Amino acid sequence: MNILEIPFLSDLTAIRRDLHAHPELAFGEQRTSEVVVRELSACGLEVHRGLARTGVVGVLRRGTGSRAVGLRADMDALPLDEKNDCPHRSKIEGRMHACGHDGHTAMLLGAARYLAQHDVAFDGTVYFIFQPAEESEGGAAVMIADGLFERFRMDAIFGLHNWPGLAVGEMVVMPGPVMAGTCSFEIAIRGHGCHAAMPHQGVDTLVVASQLVLALQTVVARNLHPCEAAVLSVTQIHGGQAWNIVPDDAVLRGTIRSFTAATQDLVERAVERLCTGIASAFGAQIAVRFDHHYPPTVNSTAESEICRRVAKRLLGAERVRGDELPSMGAEDFAYMLREKPGCYVWLGNGPGTGGCTLHNPHYDFNDEVLPLGVSYWVNLVEEVLPAAPPQQ
Structure with a gap:
């Protein structure tokens, strides 16, 4: 695997665990969005707030290219009592991050920081989209209604979800329907x-x-x-x-x-x-x-092929799966894919033993996945927004 060396990985892990300990429900992600704004601002990114109440968009431009892409992470937790005994277990009764949105947010923050602080070769604009209210409330649709794609014009949009039962270091990339x-x-x-x-x-x-x-x-x-x-x-x-x-x-x-x-x-x-x-x-x-409620989540063919190339280069061809059955679970990233071409992938979170499955009170995001998610996002930006070769 060609995983990036993340010099601030311990910081990223601490952020993830802090978010896990302080879960917030749909459209109430005030503290979470403050963490996102703090981290993006510290990297020198342009930051926009207020879409869908608590949504945040960070902007990073490099070069002179006119192309732009969106990378999206969800931020909300679930109304569930946590039954884990880890030090970072939920401090709020009746709420927990039982779907890994704490990890999704941390990985995208990590990608923003890496791209801002390292000489990564890309040409164009990256929009880091931190979306509220994925769990049954349709925050993606609200962000769109609030002008997401009018204010931040992008050519394609990409998302990912951790996937218990899929080994760490594996990814599922499929064109067509991926969620119901x-x-x-x-x-x-x-x-x-x-x-x-x-x-x-x-x-x-x-x-x-x-x-x-x-x-x-x-x-x-x-x-x-x-x-x-x-x-x-x-x-x-x-x-x-x-x-x-x-x-x-x-x-x-x-x-x-x-x-x-x-x-x-x-x-x-x-x-x-x-x-x-x-x-x-x-x-x-x-x-x-x-x-x-949510429409089907349908990946576009061209963008799925781009994601497959990136995943194979990053993880190895044998670790990228494209023949899985789609899930009957639903995902409001579907609204974004109805507006823009893009691809939604599953990133392995480990075996899912001991109740570590989505929407389970024993779930906890696997921190081993953090550098994989950051590396995927960074490599995807390089692939989708290639820098012009230096002139001889």
């Missing part, structure tokens, strides 16, 4: 309440709900082409308050994940047909509502 789009649904069932000892006098909403839960499992299995992918999971059932009353109402909620708009539409139409049919069969009324 996500949609929640709610199915409201209206029947006719009655005494549980006299069910013939009512329309049992819990029976209807039970039929729907089973029927919904056929949507993907019996409507999609076997080579297409989607997930439909019912995650909530609510109904009833007493053991001897058949309730008037029941509610089902859940999630749909898919990689294309066509698949999402097919799944929704199938759900609506089942609801209509089961309502008719049982004499109930059923209303279904879909709430679309």
Whole structure:
């Protein structure tokens, strides 16, 4: 592996652990953004604040080139009680960095510092984008609405995520869909309440709900082409308050994940047909509502090939994987990739043993990954913004 020597690695590790100990939730990353501003300013970068409330953009220019790229890291934590005993465990009850955004922020800060302090050959502008509110709140979309791409005009944008279960020193780079789009649904069932000892006098909403839960499992299995992918999971059932009353109402909620708009539409139409049919069969009324969240994260082909070249040069060809299945998890970097070409990669975080998996109370970012992430970002800048060869 051709990993850079990071002279300030101990500083970077301390920053990462400090961020881990002080997690902040979506749009409340005040302390985190102050750390980001402090570090970028110390490197002499131009710093812009206020996009999506707590977002920060650092600007580094070199040479005379007109091309520009964006490098993005997310900053927010999760509403979760940490169960680790490490010295840098969360100091705030009910909040923890269980997805590694502390590491993502530290790696991008490290790249900014390295590029600012070393004679790295590139020609153009690098925008270091520190985004709030990735976890379910769509901070990327808010940054875009606040003028991210109008104020900071860039040709492409790049992101990365640590990936437990993938060995340290390995990376996944894939063109096309890499993360799913996500949609929640709610199915409201209206029947006719009655005494549980006299069910013939009512329309049992819990029976209807039970039929729907089973029927919904056929949507993907019996409507999609076997080579297409989607997930439909019912995650909530609510109904009833007493053991001897058949309730008037029941509610089902859940999630749909898919990689294309066509698949999402097919799944929704199938759900609506089942609801209509089961309502008719049982004499109930059923209303279904879909709430679309993040779109699929889709990498552009040319930028994925650039990232693959950089990763192979950095880690070795045998450590760069391009044949992994995409994840049914969602990522709001998708909004940025809808606006600009780019690539989102997975960087190995280690085996994920002992609960060190994403969104788990035992998760902790692996500090061994810090120099790999910094090296990837620096090499990517050199590749995407090549300096003109010296004139003879």
